[in-house]
Amino acid sequence: MKRGSRAGTIRPAIHTHGWAANGRSGKRDSAKVAVKLRNGLRERRLAPAEWREIPGLKFATVALALCLLGFATARRAPGQRPAAGQLRAGVEGQTAPFRPGETLNYGVEWSAFSNAAQVQMSIPEQRDLYGWQTWHFRGAIHTLGSVRSLFEIDDQFDSYADVAGFQSRQFEEYLSELGRKETHIMRFVSSDPGSKQDSNAPGPTVVVLPGTRDPLDALYDLRTIDWDRTPEFRAPVYDGKNMYDMVARRESANEPVTTTAGQFSTSRISIQVFQYQRLVSEIHFEIWLANDATRAPVLLRADVPFGNLRVELTSAKF
Numbered sequence: 001m002k003r004g005s006r007a008g009t010i011r012p013a014i015h016t017h018g019w020a021a022n023g024r025s026g027k028r029d030s031a032k033v034a035v036k037l038r039n040g041l042r043e044r045r046l047a048p049a050e051w052r053e054i055p056g057l058k059f060a061t062v063a064l065a066l067c068l069l070g071f072a073t074a075r076r077a078p079g080q081r082p083a084a085g086q087l088r089a090g091v092e093g094q095t096a097p098f099r100p101g102e103t104l105n106y107g108v109e110w111s112a113f114s115n116a117a118q119v120q121m122s123i124p125e126q127r128d129l130y131g132w133q134t135w136h137f138r139g140a141i142h143t144l145g146s147v148r149s150l151f152e153i154d155d156q157f158d159s160y161a162d163v164a165g166f167q168s169r170q171f172e173e174y175l176s177e178l179g180r181k182e183t184h185i186m187r188f189v190s191s192d193p194g195s196k197q198d199s200n201a202p203g204p205t206v207v208v209l210p211g212t213r214d215p216l217d218a219l220y221d222l223r224t225i226d227w228d229r230t231p232e233f234r235a236p237v238y239d240g241k242n243m244y245d246m247v248a249r250r251e252s253a254n255e256p257v258t259t260t261a262g263q264f265s266t267s268r269i270s271i272q273v274f275q276y277q278r279l280v281s282e283i284h285f286e287i288w289l290a291n292d293a294t295r296a297p298v299l300l301r302a303d304v305p306f307g308n309l310r311v312e313l314t315s316a317k318f
Contacts, residue, residue, distance in 0.1 A: 096135075096163075097223050097295040100125050103317040104296060107260065108141075111307035116147040119311065121219075127160075130201040132169050134160040137216050153177050159216040166221040170201075171214035171240060186240055188212060209236045209243070218246055222287065223295040227253070227267055245274040257288050257299050259312040264298045265291040285309075294318055 103122040110116035118141070125136045137159040143151050158172040173184040187201050192210040213221060218237050225233050227250040237244045252268040266288040273280045285302035289295050300311040
């Protein structure tokens with residue numbers, strides 16, 4: 001594989017190969033993913049049956065409260081990319097509807113399994129991260145019961161995002177899946193030459209588009225949007241291996257939702273994922289945000305290749 005730049009040059013790009021090409025050619029053997037780093041190219045060989053490496057599924061996993069489980073292969077279908085003029089950043093300067101100490105607990109239903117997994121999302125702190133003032137978001141998932149006998153998963157994800165603009169600065173994965181443990185720490189650097197670069201952050205770093213979110217950060221960011229003034233929200237999302245365009249729209253402003261945690265008036269937000277300017281049509285999910293001061297996600301539903309998922313709020317500490 002050829003290097004895309006001279007030594008010491010940072011190219012503002014994320015390069016992905018492997019499943020994207022194999023999906024078009026019909027091959028489903030092991031895949032390679034190459035990511036441009038500040039210190040050069042890194043290439044990883046991926047196991048063919050690893051569920052997290054299926055295009056779009058890992059993004060949906062974390063963004064859907066880290067709950068997508070299973071093994072499947074998603075084929076990409078052509079789709080229309082939204083016009084660039086519809087992009088709008090999150091509401092700047094607005095007081096966030098959450099604070100450190102918040103903890104949200106969810107139960108996961110998957111197809112015929114009514115108690116497939118439990119998910120917890122929390123905000124441990126705000127902190128200085130290499131000179132950036134950041135939110136520290138955390139998500140954890142544990143499979144349960146019969147699903148655990150099939151897929152023993154105990155994963156934790158940590159996200160550090162700008163307090164003001166929600167651009168992701170660091171994304172961490174602590175994975176324990178099917179008896180294998182892995183740790184990945186990714187530090188993001190914007191490709192914008194005019195942006196503040198953090199020289200104190202240890203390498204290697206991943207060069208991403210300006211305003212890039214990680215999947216967990218993106219889910220919290222949706223809570224800050226003024227949906228009355230923002231019909232559509234778009235942001236680039238990097239999940240550690242692939243770059244996506246997330247497109248979110250409010251489909252309904254007032255829908256009643258009942259979960260174990262209570263009854264809520266909610267706004268229904270639909271989310272689509274684009275990659276290589278094509279819609280990942282096999283994956284579509286919706287989030288119901290409470291119409292109160294917390295704007296907490298109280299219900300999430302996903303249609304994915306291996307079944308339907310329902311994730312509902314069971315308890316909350318604000």
